[in-house]
Structures are given as structure tokens and as C-alpha cells.
Amino acid sequence: MFIQTTRFNQIEIDDNDIITFKQGIPGFEERTKYIVLEMEQGPFSFLQSVEEAGLAFAVVDPFTLYPDYEFELPASAKEELEIDSLEQITVRSIVSVKDNWDNATTNLVAPLVINHLHKLGKQVVLTKTTYTTKHLLGMKLKEGAE
Secondary structure (H helix, E strand, O other): OEEEEOOOEEEEOOHHHOEEOOOOEOOEOOOOEEEEEEOOOOOEEEEEEOOOOOOEEEEEOHHHHOOOOOOOOOHHHHHHOOOOOHHHEEEEEEEEOOOOHHHOEEOOOOOEEEEOOOOEEEEOOOOOOOOOOOEEOHHHHHHHHO
16 A cells, blocks of 8 residues: 655555554544654654654654663553563654754653554553653764764
């Protein structure tokens, strides 16, 4: 199937790669179908809406930039995502870029948890955490380039 995107023009996707966020993503609840578009270079990928051309989130694997990052997935999220084992999941965090990439931040409080086996996703809002919604990426990206 072909979808139109603002960033990548028209692209062909496999229906089997579509991830359903049953409740949408907070602030975008009406959009529930997404595809992950991996970038050839760098640690970033995009979570592109299949339903809205202009809706795409830059995302990153938080464990790549923050090796000590950890959280406990609530039982309700495990049930909703039909998770039987950790091998089924992929975790990404949404990146925000204001002005330039040196000021980019990532949200470690609300990771995107994707069951790649069942193609289900959810943005899980963590409670009782020391993480913030704006962890600065600039230095982390420079460290990774060295």
C-alpha cells in the first residue's frame, strides 16, 4: 500500500508493518495507525502516521543514549500490549527539536512501547520516576559521534 507523507513524499509500506496504538498517542488520540521509518544514518527513526501525512514523530532508542535508562512496565500496559516476554518489545522515546539539534530533547517519562510481534503500541506515562520529559540530547549525540 502507498501512503502520502509530508517528510518523505509518497512511500510504499507493507500492511503487516502497521502498528496500532489503540488509544492513539496523547494529544493525537484520533490517529491510531503508525509505521516506523528507520533512517540510514544516526540513531533516529520516525513514527509516521498512516492516517495523516503531516503527523510524524522523531524517535530514538533511549537505551542507546542513556544506557542506565530503566523502568518497570505496568501490568495494565503489558496486558493491553499482549506482552508475554521482553523479547517482544521495542522501546522508543519521542524527540523534540526546537531551533536546532543542539537543543533537542527526548521524553523519558513517557516511552513508546511497541509489541513488534502483535503490532501494538502504547505511550506509557511512567509514575514515581526521576526522569523528565526534556532530557537534553545534544551532548549525548556528540558523545556518540566520538
